[in-house]
Amino acid sequence: MISAQAWADAQRLWDFQQMGHELHPCSVAIGLGSHDLGVADTTAALYHRGMMPLIVFTGATSRTTRDRMPRGEAEHYRERAMELGVPADAILVEPRARNTGENIRFSRALLEERRVSVSSVLLISKPYEERRAYATARKLWPEVEWLSASTPMSLTEYVDSIGDARLVIDMLVGAQQRLMVYPQQGFMIEECIPYDVTAAYERLRDGGFTSRLVPDAAERG
Incomplete structure (x- = not known):
């Protein structure tokens, strides 16, 4: 669940x-x-x-x-x-x-x-x-x-199209992690990330939605 x-x-x-x-x-x-x-x-x-x-x-x-x-x-x-x-x-x-x-x-x-x-x-x-x-x-x-x-659709519609809610959340967490760590590695520009977005990411990461994370990536606290 x-x-x-x-x-x-x-x-x-x-x-x-x-x-x-x-x-x-x-x-x-x-x-x-x-x-x-x-x-x-x-x-x-x-x-x-x-x-x-x-x-x-x-x-x-x-x-x-x-x-x-x-x-x-x-x-x-x-x-x-x-x-x-x-x-x-x-x-x-x-x-x-x-x-x-x-x-x-x-x-x-x-x-x-x-x-x-x-x-x-x-x-x-x-x-x-x-x-x-x-x-x-x-x-x-x-x-x-x-x-x-991108295709205009809601999160619910996208989950329905993929058929795997946990996978979609894992992918969201992975995309967010890259926004946080890749600028330090020179792969993308720095984005201003609001506190509530970081907090949401951390709760999902700590809750086990981790299959799409970059391993051993250093994240700023």
């Missing part, structure tokens, strides 16, 4: 991850690969709204996607977006990235190789990783404007 306090803490972390950016048309969109095909669905919907003329889907496979997406996350995203009416010539595939930093670095290299002029990027991720993805992108490619977006 997951307690009412744990649900409330998970909701606090979920709300903090939502950047709430007001979207406008950008030079390009980068869709971050994962197990969640909803990223491709949302990217396609934003394309049809005229938010970008070009999409980069980025991602290889991981232990959670190699069986479901054997051709690679980016390739499966491309196929899904095309099913939803995005033309093939509006999609680039970056098939090697295995973490968020590589997603950004490799996508940037691909766009530079194709001589695509980029002044703004619409960054599309899973809902519980908006802020983490944004902080990483700002660190690695600070010269462009970044807007963060």
Whole structure:
């Protein structure tokens, strides 16, 4: 059973991850690969709204996607977006990235190789990783404007879509930990984290929601 306090803490972390950016048309969109095909669905919907003329889907496979997406996350995203009416010539595939930093670095290299002029990027991720993805992108490619977006849905709706509440809370805790420790390691910009968010994270961590934590990561008290 997951307690009412744990649900409330998970909701606090979920709300903090939502950047709430007001979207406008950008030079390009980068869709971050994962197990969640909803990223491709949302990217396609934003394309049809005229938010970008070009999409980069980025991602290889991981232990959670190699069986479901054997051709690679980016390739499966491309196929899904095309099913939803995005033309093939509006999609680039970056098939090697295995973490968020590589997603950004490799996508940037691909766009530079194709001589695509980029002044703004619409960054599309899973809902519980908006802020983490944004902080990483700002660190690695600070010269462009970044807007963060994800599938608009509630925590309850996302848990229902995944079918495993404990896993979703574990992922929220892991994303929050990275926001706290990765800036010290040079992987992302520093984010101002409110006290109540830190407290919610610590209660969930101490309550055993730990499967997605970075091991041996030093956290500031």
